[in-house]
Amino acid sequence: MSGLFIAFEGGDGAGKSTQANILAEQLQKHSFRTVLLREPGSTTLGDYLRRYLISDQPISDLAELLLFEASRAELMADQVYPELEAGAVVICDRFTGSTVAYQGYGRNLDVKQIRWLNDLATIGRYPDLTLLLDIDPAIGLERAHNRLFQLSLPIGDTSDRFEEEELLFHDRVRRGFVEQWEANQKTWHKIEGNQPIDVVKELVWSKVSPMLPWDGVVANTV
Ligand code: TYD
Numbered sequence: 478m479s480g481l482f483i484a485f486e487g488g489d490g491a492g493k494s495t496q497a498n499i500l501a502e503q504l505q506k507h508s509f510r511t512v513l514l515r516e517p518g519s520t521t522l523g524d525y526l527r528r529y530l531i532s533d534q535p536i537s538d539l540a541e542l543l544l545f546e547a548s549r550a551e552l553m554a555d556q557v558y559p560e561l562e563a564g565a566v567v568i569c570d571r572f573t574g575s576t577v578a579y580q581g582y583g584r585n586l587d588v589k590q591i592r593w594l595n596d597l598a599t600i601g602r603y604p605d606l607t608l609l610l611d612i613d614p615a616i617g618l619e620r621a622h623n624r625l626f627q628l629s630l631p632i633g634d635t636s637d638r639f640e641e642e643e644l645l646f647h648d649r650v651r652r653g654f655v656e657q658w659e660a661n662q663k664t665w666h667k668i669e670g671n672q673p674i675d676v677v678k679e680l681v682w683s684k685v686s687p688m689l690p691w692d693g694v695v696a697n698t699v
Pocket residue numbers: 488489490493494515516517531545571572573575576577579580637639640
């Protein structure tokens with residue numbers, strides 16, 4: 478039996494983590510074996526790499542790319558493959574689409590080579606459904622900063638190297654996501670991120686629900 482693999486993608490402040498959590502709760506309520514993961518992270522090695530990757534410590538663009546891929550390779554081996562094998566619904570907060578968008582479009586690294594590295598790290602297993610929460614970067618970044626403000630955390634101390642990038646970088650990242658959606662309409666679905674949480678939640682559920690193994694069999698069409 479093989480499970481269902483769902484990824485959330487989008488720019489900073491688009492609401493991915495909120496929606497990934499809501500979806501995981503909904504699935505658990507319906508008694509589906511559910512695993513919620515995030516990239517980078519969700520393994521011992523991944524959490525270790527995450528601390529460096531989202532800090533403001535120096536790193537070259539190529540090393541950054543390879544560390545995201547290393548975190549992903551570990552996640553596939555440690556979590557994604559075994560859980561899918563066990564029939565779980567695996568939800569991943571960011572996946573290969575983020576590398577294409579941030580390192581490819583954002584940092585201007587070669588997208589063909591990134592795709593090759595993505596194939597290598599995933600051993601070719603991509604999400605059955607990718608939900609792109611699309612948001613104007615100016616709004617997304619403001620939301621991300623407000624989130625820190627609400628947590629009473631000083632922005633300079635806690636925002637990551639990507640949130641510190643200029644708006645033009647985030648505009649390129651957004652284009653990277655949208656172009657992936659345009660090129661992969663069978664498995665990618667775009668949702669306007671700047672809507673009330675409950676509205677986005679319903680849109681997410683309307684896409685996920687038909688794919689669930691209600692009768693013990695995972696549907697493979699979106
Ligand atoms: P995170 O705190 O998870 O951001 P968010 O809450 O916005 O999802 O930090 C992860 C950061 O890493 C995010 O800014 C995007 C970036 N990233 C990449 O640049 N490449 C990647 O392959 C991945 C997975 C993330």
